[in-house]
Amino acid sequence: xxxxxxxxxxxxxxxxxxxxxxxxxxxxxxxxxxxxxxxxxxxxxxxxxxxxxxxxxxxxxxxxxxxxxxxxxxxxxxxxxxxxxxxxxxxxxxxxxxxxxxxxxxxxxxxxxxxxxxxxxxxxxxxxxxxxxxxxxxxxxxxxxxxxxxxxxxxxxxxxxxxxxxxxxxxxxxxxxxxxxxxxxxxxxxxxxxxxxxxxxxxxxxxxxxxxxxxxxxxxxxxxxxxxxxxxxxxxxxxxxxxxxxxxxxxxxxxxxxxxxxxxxxxxxxxxxxxxxxxxxxxxxxxxxxxxxxxxxxxxxxxxxxxxxxxxxxxxxx
Amino acid sequence: xxxxxxxxxxxxxxxxxxxxxxxxxxxxxxxxxxxxxxxxxxxxxxxxxxxx
Numbered sequence: 001x002x003x004x005x006x007x008x009x010x011x012x013x014x015x016x017x018x019x020x021x022x023x024x025x026x027x028x029x030x031x032x033x034x035x036x037x038x039x040x041x042x043x044x045x046x047x048x049x050x051x052x053x054x055x056x057x058x059x060x061x062x063x064x065x066x067x068x069x070x071x072x073x074x075x076x077x078x079x080x081x082x083x084x085x086x087x088x089x090x091x092x093x094x095x096x097x098x099x100x101x102x103x104x105x106x107x108x109x110x111x112x113x114x115x116x117x118x119x120x121x122x123x124x125x126x127x128x129x130x131x132x133x134x135x136x137x138x139x140x141x142x143x144x145x146x147x148x149x150x151x152x153x154x155x156x157x158x159x160x161x162x163x164x165x166x167x168x169x170x171x172x173x174x175x176x177x178x179x180x181x182x183x184x185x186x187x188x189x190x191x192x193x194x195x196x197x198x199x200x201x202x203x204x205x206x207x208x209x210x211x212x213x214x215x216x217x218x219x220x221x222x223x224x225x226x227x228x229x230x231x232x233x234x235x236x237x238x239x240x241x242x243x244x245x246x247x248x249x250x251x252x253x254x255x256x257x258x259x260x261x262x263x264x265x266x267x268x269x270x271x272x273x274x275x276x277x278x279x280x281x282x283x284x285x286x287x288x289x290x291x292x293x294x295x296x297x298x299x300x301x302x303x304x305x306x307x308x309x310x311x312x313x314x315x316x317x318x
Numbered sequence: 319x320x321x322x323x324x325x326x327x328x329x330x331x332x333x334x335x336x337x338x339x340x341x342x343x344x345x346x347x348x349x350x351x352x353x354x355x356x357x358x359x360x361x362x363x364x365x366x367x368x369x370x
Binding site for chain 2: 200202219223245249254262263265266299303307
């Protein structure tokens with residue numbers, strides 16, 4: 001059986017899940033909807049020289065965390081696709097609480113030699129992300145606040161995925177922590193990708209319509225460029241396709257897209273340098289992750305006829 | 319990493335647009351249509367939902 005399916009079986013055969021049809025239904029639903037980065041524990045296990053099968057408890061726990069976070073995130077975002085529409089808000093919150101606890105229990109009941117550390121990490125993931133979600137709904141409008149939200153909301157999940165996989169494969173705590181740092185940087189990159197994608201969506205998505213400030217939009221409203229006032233005016237009426245197109249054109253011309261791409265490249269360079277310092281049995285899986293993350297940016301450079309830099313150390317030039 | 323204002327100033331400076339900055343400036347000089355075409359080709363949203 002595929003490793004992910006084995007992880008789902010671990011959740012379904014847990015006594016509490018077996019006794020709770022609604023919880024079991026959510027776990028069954030996850031069977032066909034793998035969460036983002038579900039295989040990070042496998043990547044880490046392989047990188048530290050362990051067997052990927054050892055990471056099954058981590059995959060199950062990470063899947064629980066992801067489901068819990070999505071249930072809550074959809075409520076906070078008032079997402080029309082959210083499961084709370086079928087479950088009701090109160091049950092959705094209760095099930096999110098159950099999933100968080102289930103993930104921790106799966107780790108406690110596993111054969112991981114450092115299961116207490118693993119469970120503590122999953123708990124830290126839930127706690128930090130909850131803080132990030134709370135900061136996010138307050139919709140702060142400064143650069144510092146944006147990065148604080150990103151580090152709290154987006155980074156812990158990816159860091160925990162690698163940390164848990166390394167622990168499952170009996171890596172020592174220092175190595176697991178290095179992989180966590182790498183994963184957290186990766187999480188920042190994923191948030192920037194997500195922001196680029198959201199602000200260029202057509203029709204306008206929730207980030208536009210709810211007045212949120214993904215990175216390019218934050219740039220356009222903070223930096224004193226010539227079209228700033230026009231952008232702020234357009235931002236309030238992006239349900240109109242013409243207004244959305246003009247606002248998105250300003251995101252391009254004012255440098256907001258370029259800035260976001262640059263922040264991606266800076267993190268890519270940092271992650272490459274960090275990876276080079278980690279002593280791994282097989283760094284290739286993590287290098288492949290990084291390569292796939294920067295691939296869209298390389299493609300963008302190629303399409304506009306620009307040379308992609310050999311070395312991503314552009315931060316020192318600014 | 320780099321403050322937004324510092325980046326903006328450097329990007330549109332006429333004397334420092336070399337190396338990476340020249341590529342980033344070229345993005346800023348692109349039309350929305352060009353950028354959206356790349357986004358569409360890359361299927362950035364599909365790429366994100368399938369990552370990693």
